[in-house]
Amino acid sequence: MTLSLAGVPRQMKQNTLRFAQKWPFLQPFIGVVSFLFMCVNVFFWALLVHCLAPLLLFKRVSVQSFFEQACRFCYDRWIACNEWWFRYVLGVKWGLDERMLVDFQQWHLLIANHRSWVDVFVIFAQLRGRRPLPRVFMKQGLMWLPFVGSAAYIMGFPFMKRYTKEQIQKNPALAGKDLATTKRSCVRLLNQPNSIMSFVEGTRFSQTKRQQQGSPYRCLLKPKAGGISFILQTMPQRIKSITDINVLYEQTKVSGWDVLCGRIQTVKVMVREVPLPANMQTVAYQPAGKDREHFFTWFNLYWHDKDTRMSHQLDALRNTSVSSLEDHFSTGKTSQE
16 A cells, blocks of 8 residues: 655745745844744734623623634634745745544544644644634643733633642642643533644653653653543543644754744644544543543553554655555554554
8 A cells, every 4th residue: 555645735845945045044034023923913812802801791692602703713813814924924835634524513632742832833724624723721820821821711721730649648638629620611612512632742742852751652752641531521422532633844853943934844734533432432431530540541552553653654754755654544543443
C-alpha cells in the first residue's frame, strides 16, 4: 500500500522560501510587525468580548443565546484575521487534512501534540468551518492573564485547578475539589455541542524535555491524562470519540519567531477519529474515580499508538523518497483494538 503526502501543497514551501530569500534582511522587522499585529488583533477582540460580558447578568434564554453567538463571532473573527495575516502577508499555507468530516451536531474532544505555540493557529485553521471552535482547558492561574485570560473565562473556556498529593495530604478537604471545579467550569459547554481541546503533554515537546522525562516515546512526552478523565466524567455520554490531531513540522526545531518572520517550512496536519469503547460512554463509568486504572491503561495504549503513527508520518514528510502510509495511519483504529 503506497501513498504520497498529497495533502501538502507544493506551493506552500516554495512560497515561504521565495519570501524568505527575497527580503531576508527584513525578516526581523517583519517579525516585530507580525507580533504587534497579533497583539492588536487579540486585544481588539478580547476587548469586544469584555464589552459583551454584562449580558451574562441576564438570565433570559434569548439574551444568553445572543451572547453565545456574539462570543463565537468574536472568536471566529480573531482566527480569521490571524489567517489573513499568515496567508497574505507572510505567505504561509498550512497543509490541512481536507478529509476531516464537518460535524457541528456533536460534542468533540480534541487531543493534539504540542511543539510550539504555532500549533494553536494551525489547529484553529484545521477546525474552522469543520467543527465548533474549541474551548481549551486552561490552568486556573491563567484566568488572571490581562484581557486574554479574562476573555477566555467570559467565553466559557473551562478552567481547572489541580491539587498535588502533598497538598491533599496536608489538607484532606481539598480532595475532590479539583473535580468539582471542573464540573462548574463545564456547565456552559453542556448547553450545546462544543469542542474541547487539550494538549495532554502539558508543555511543549523538545528532545531535551523528552530526555529529562525519560519518555519512552519518540515524538511525544509522557501524557498527563488526568484532565481528560475529568472531562469524560464531567460530560458523561456527550463524548463519543477522540478527534486525534497530529501537527507535523518538516523543521526539527520550531519557534513562533520563525512563523512571524515568514520562515516557516512545511506544516502538515493529520486527523483521525478514535472511538471510545462502549463501556467508557456510560454514565456509570468514572475515569476519574473507580475506573481510573482502566482508563489510564486504555489511554496509554492510545498514546503509544499516536506516537507510532507520528513517527511514520514525520518520516514520510521529511523524506519525500520514503513511501508513506497515510491511508493506514489516518484510520480510527488503535493498537488496543
